[in-house]
Amino acid sequence: MAAKKSNGKTNLIGLRKREYRGGVTTLCAGCGHNSISNQIIAACYELNIVPEEIVKFSGIGCSSKSPAYFLNRSFGFNTLHGRMPSVATGASFGDTSLRAIAVSGDGDTSNIGLGQFKHVMRRNLKLVYIVENNGVYGLTKGQFSATAERGLKLKYQGENTYMPIDIIMEALSSDATFIARSFAGDAKQVKELLKAALTHEGLAILDIVSPCVTFNNRPESKHSYDWGKEHEQQLHDFSFVPKEEEIMIDGEFPEGSTRTITMHDGSTLVLKKLESDYDPGDRWNAMRVVEKSNQEGVLLTGLIHLNTRRASLAKMHNLPEDRPLNRMTERELRPAKKTLDALNAKMF
Amino acid sequence: MAAKKSNGKTNLIGLRKREYRGGVTTLCAGCGHNSISNQIIAACYELNIVPEEIVKFSGIGCSSKSPAYFLNRSFGFNTLHGRMPSVATGASFGDTSLRAIAVSGDGDTSNIGLGQFKHVMRRNLKLVYIVENNGVYGLTKGQFSATAERGLKLKYQGENTYMPIDIIMEALSSDATFIARSFAGDAKQVKELLKAALTHEGLAILDIVSPCVTFNNRPESKHSYDWGKEHEQQLHDFSFVPKEEEIMIDGEFPEGSTRTITMHDGSTLVLKKLESDYDPGDRWNAMRVVEKSNQEGVLLTGLIHLNTRRASLAKMHNLPEDRPLNRMTERELRPAKKTLDALNAKMF
């Protein structure tokens, strides 16, 4: 049985899909980043999120431009190259009731931004952090980024001689609380993972292979559409069931072949076993499986790791639940006059 | 049988130990960093290294001051906070026949310097990279660094709420080619590991727990002497046999319980089995073992990972073997006059 659906024209909060759109993209036709933007739009629409309750962040790059192309009604900040995590961290305190979506590129995250990327994972900021991973610097015309595979040859750039950085391995070594990989060519999975990420109370890393059709889309490149299509291997058939809906698992799979995980807000993740059962709770197994897939030349996708036990950054700060910091007024923020005398008396 | 020894006053190249010393330390009495300096002196002396053939590097911090306190006859560069790796990378090309020793702190490496730390591992720069790890910023008076364990309480700083960064895990996820952990309180092991690192043709990471006696030496702290002494567990009994010496394994251990590894220069590492046999070639097992030890609250020391197959940075650059770049002259560096006409002809 299919899940409850909206009436087709609007979602449950009465918004039309175009109210989740952004400006017209200026990215290349066929760029993976555009399809991810579309899935962000779809996921937010289907999750019935009020656009004003989302904040968007990005660094600098083609990927980082894309927040201008979705969710026009959300606030956004296109920050500096590699330093989106810090801005998102500070901004998150303005109003902790909001949800945040960040888009970064592989260069933005794994080159100039590696330090901030690792530290924001440590802090478990509540943020959907999407790495639109194409192995190159798109916006500066195709130089290798740190995720480019060793031995990759590009016409103008020659051959890449360095070891690649694997975003997922970095997230695992930093013990991030939600770690997934996907492929821009696999729209459905991207969307379902996005929905799950949006309900996660902590940092959700989504490493999405997102081909750069202009500079790195030759079939032998590990960030190309062709390669992705041929080598994608899903860890599980992943779907997200919002808390409003009943979980119905259709009959294709025998009992025991499905794993369900409940998120903080009561939504459920349904992981249907494909080849073997995979437990995203086991970080060490995740490392092993990811490394194996890298060695075998497979693009392993799905929810790789999930830990719902660690508190998010905001939670650690003991802020009022009922109203956001950025609406507080002088009355709350400025200590009373009488306190000052006591202070002055202490100043000796 | 013991290995060949120098005459006691000088080493095989006729230098006395004091010729490996540096200035008088200005670090606190008892600081772990001082004992590491002493082992650097001892290792270089025993390895018969010409001091002028070493270059020293450091970032900023108490630890980073220490290169002034060993090897006075070596060139050195006390660089910027967290950015020693880049300086060492550039400087290494001046004369690739030299060996380089770098000292950094946990703050220097895992906070401000995390990005450069990770990228220098990717490049496999030939460098002995020592992290003098005390969990705090010594020089700025004891604030938590990113390696401080979650829950650590310090008098002035309160409680640390963030997840620690594990230098070794970072090195493993970056696939560094030589990864060891040790403890400043275990002088012999530090020295033997240093010798091995000094013969490695690539980046050697030495994460050495080096207690800050002034700010973080309470027995319950994981970077204290007491904790280290009580919880150190060696992976193996490690010793280094220089290439000039015959490998003699003394009789204590039955055959099969010893692993020997040959380094690039022909030296040998002898790993004697303690509890179980450990293969430093297996990176995935290393991750598992390290994580397990962290969970069990054990300070696992020894040579954790070694990979002698990957080429060092300099090797990838196809430089002349016979003479250093920094001694080249105009004759070699400036193309002949006649080449310019051809160039000008192309400029249209």
Add this chain to the structure above:
Amino acid sequence: MTIVKTKTQKTPVGVKRVVNDFSFTIATMNGSGSQTSNLLLLRALFKMGIPVSGKNLFPSNIQGLPTWYTIRVSKDGYIARRDETEIVVALNKDTFVEDLEKVVPGGAFYYADHLKFNIQRDDITMYPMPVLKLVKESGAPTALRDYVANMVYVGSLAGMMGIDMDKIKLALEFHFGGRQKPIDLNFGLIQAAAEWAVDNLEKQDPFYVEPMDATDGLILADGNTSAALGSIYGGVQFLSWYPITPASSLPEALIHNISDLRDDPETGEKNYAIIQAEDELAAIGMAVGAGWSGLRAITSTSGPGISLMTEFIGLAYFAEVPVVIWDVIRVGPSTGLPTRTSQGDLTMVNFLGHGDTQQIILLPGTANECFEFGWRAFDIAERHQTPVFVLSDLDLGMNQWMSEPFEYPDEPMDRGKIHWEGDMEKLQEKWGRYKDVDGDGIPYRTVIGNRHAASSWFARGTGHDEFAVYSEDSQVWEENMARLIRKYETARKSMPEPISENMRGAVIGILAFGSTAAAIDEARDYLKEAGIKTNSMRVRAIPFTAEVKQFLKKYDVVYVVELNRDGQMHQLLTLEYPEFAGKMVSLPKHDGMPLSASWVKEAVMAEEQK
């Protein structure tokens, strides 16, 4: 309060007492805990009503290197550093010889008697102190002995100079927050030392202190703590920082004080958040993010951190994000002298960021002003939607300063032009984030969480039009950048105005800023004695206000005194007022020390005699 009685030395016959007008320096080793005893002395003197100042000269080291603490008592109220010291207390064998040389003839030299040096000076009095013996007798636990040893000099000095034991007790109680055990242990030792000194030493130097009432109503505070407290009263909501000397004590003071003043007493909930960032790049990034989200955000650092923040400052300037940056300056360039004071970041901050930028800079000169600018900086930043720098320095930030007490903000918080849902509803025309509706260059902003459907906008460091839409159009760019100049000119009108001190008949001006005020005030008295009358102006902000120009106009010559090599304030003044360049004389000093009046006097005299 118990009145404590101890003996004090009688004035030796034939000696003319010098009362409340000298300096004494304590030479110890870093990390030996002498900071506690030095502060005890300073506070006791202050409580005696004597104008006092203390300067800590410490190395970039945690333990073992020489460190000096100089206390100046001045009946005339001078609180600048002096170059001379009448009394030295020597506890560090490494510097014993040089410390001995420091004492002015006629002065006194106290030393721990276990430091055996066979040197004597017969133009001063030598007072050995049996430090080890007294400590042993005190019964202090072995672990604490090194630490309490410092109380011996407190007691000896007290006895010999006449420092009030009551006041010392008060200071001890303050220091230990009333914990009786350490108070008793330390005070016991102090008393014993005082008695021993009075009984055993023969006073020959003329230096005494006597109670006054010149500190009534004043406070003693360091600039960093003052700034932290001021920020708390300014409603700080977000602090991100990275440790660096000499700025660390600002965020640390904030952390240690804010809970009491701001947490909800019932729920314990906080209306602020503090993060120790991984570096300064992240610290400023977080602060910019917080400022953008509508919080009063601050970060504090010193030169190396400012350097790292450069790119983010450019973004904040151009995207118009309010954020407050305290730069507690130490000696640069580069790592420089991390524990020495300087005013050397002025031009750098003024031109910070690639492309055309103009930064607002506040220049506090007293602890009281650090408090004031602590809160006011937020108002200025939010009103003008731009980064505001506050340039303090190591001397002002880390030393104790006698100052007017903190004053409660005399203005309500100014959150600037910010639209919430209700405001958006009322708008007649389309709101544009960067539209200059009022002609003052300052647009209206909205922040996240605003649920009005037209309130959102996309912030960026790239070219944008009035509606924050990406634009590469030449004219749009030029107009926006011209508006930013307009905004800066608006800011100029509400900057803290300079403070002037006048003398009748002066034809010479001295212009300075920040922590050098005390030295300049004092120097002006000396210059007057030497027949040179001066008026002074202490500039408190950039952009300069109209008064600065008037001041430059008025005098035949204006000396611009500052603590850096290149005369950076002089450079900025030259740039702004080249018409007066001919009469501005740059008097820069860059030795890392707090300025002394005698240097100022000599420098001016030398110029005047040219």
Add this chain to the structure above:
Amino acid sequence: MTIVKTKTQKTPVGVKRVVNDFSFTIATMNGSGSQTSNLLLLRALFKMGIPVSGKNLFPSNIQGLPTWYTIRVSKDGYIARRDETEIVVALNKDTFVEDLEKVVPGGAFYYADHLKFNIQRDDITMYPMPVLKLVKESGAPTALRDYVANMVYVGSLAGMMGIDMDKIKLALEFHFGGRQKPIDLNFGLIQAAAEWAVDNLEKQDPFYVEPMDATDGLILADGNTSAALGSIYGGVQFLSWYPITPASSLPEALIHNISDLRDDPETGEKNYAIIQAEDELAAIGMAVGAGWSGLRAITSTSGPGISLMTEFIGLAYFAEVPVVIWDVIRVGPSTGLPTRTSQGDLTMVNFLGHGDTQQIILLPGTANECFEFGWRAFDIAERHQTPVFVLSDLDLGMNQWMSEPFEYPDEPMDRGKIHWEGDMEKLQEKWGRYKDVDGDGIPYRTVIGNRHAASSWFARGTGHDEFAVYSEDSQVWEENMARLIRKYETARKSMPEPISENMRGAVIGILAFGSTAAAIDEARDYLKEAGIKTNSMRVRAIPFTAEVKQFLKKYDVVYVVELNRDGQMHQLLTLEYPEFAGKMVSLPKHDGMPLSASWVKEAVMAEEQK
């Protein structure tokens, strides 16, 4: 060489030919490959001996946004951008309407005939081009069709304006490095288009080109390639870089050219190393490391990168490490307009680094000078042991410039004062890394690998004495910092001197720097026609040399023309020469465009008429 013959249009009856003196603009979409055809046109014209310049106006985007390329032919040799365009080639439907408006009356409008707009202008000639049809007929493989479509306008323009087919062929051969297949395909299409145009379009506009001999011996080069080649002749040994527009093409040109010129032809061994760093913090760190180790090290970036490099520059200044930094400026602040040109980083670079610093800055103004400063910067950096900035800009760096050919370095490499083992042996007194032996402020250095036991030293950013030993001493600090000023003053004496152009009877000066020279030269001719005689000076370095002062002194008024908002060169001149501030007039422009002569003329006239 085969001489290619094609028809060209006859001059229409009654029309007065305008020969070699007009501009044409090609409007396309970014990423459509039009860069190749535009360069073909430019090069063909250049080879016809006609002075020519090309300006690419492109968006910060990879594909799809509008982009324009303007080619100016000028029999008088003017190569600045013009504000007007006589001919427009419209291939982008998104900008069709505005492109049509751009054409000056009497001009011509070529357009792809599949762009169907029902707009006409009767004051210009409209030429539809059957782009799709011709491409189809060319037999180009489908994948290449979009790309070769651009050849249609090349051919059409060639036929209609009289561009030499031979020269186009030459340019094609050059572009494709002699690969016959693409040459034939493209040339076939060009010829077909030219024939079609001549046969089917009726020429009504008066614009023609004719061969001249005004480019003999000149080259056509972009500044970034020139700088890269100059660096190679300067013996560059280490390059670390991070991609950023508009600087990337400098390192990329270096990478693509250095192997041929420098690798050992037998062994293939390299005497240099190149690293793409993870960011600019690392790029400068590596370059500083390499410079310190004795290599000629370079990095190149633009504003955002310079901002990130700030702290390392301070270290290099203070530890005295030679390193060359190219800043190819784009419009700031912040991310700004990444694909627009500017001279807006001047004050920032001049004051770069916290504390007191003084930076050496070279200011090339032609491609030839980019080459020269490419090698000379190393000599200056090593001679003075300090960072040397070269400030270029997007216009100079990325556009093609007609220029004097590159000249082989006229001086041997200057490696500065460096001691190797033999030199150490000969020393009479103890060597000190920071000792000013010669009184010029420049000490002697040693580098790693020197085996002499006294040659090593410990480099640091903290205070140090003459022997590079850590020091917190005031006097040591002051003396060292004073020596650095001495060094800067030494550098002043050997900076590239400014270039002046004089007119008899001029009482007005125009001072500028960098890429604006062409516009100013041209404007001076117009001003002369308007009765205003001017002399000009193009400053080529900071610190300013003595000639600058003489120039300022000489004229009643000096206009300082530059591409930024705040008149940054004017600011630096004011600072250095406040005595002339009264007669300096700042004329800044910051629209992101290469300067045009008409703007300069108007701006000066407006001031003159005040």
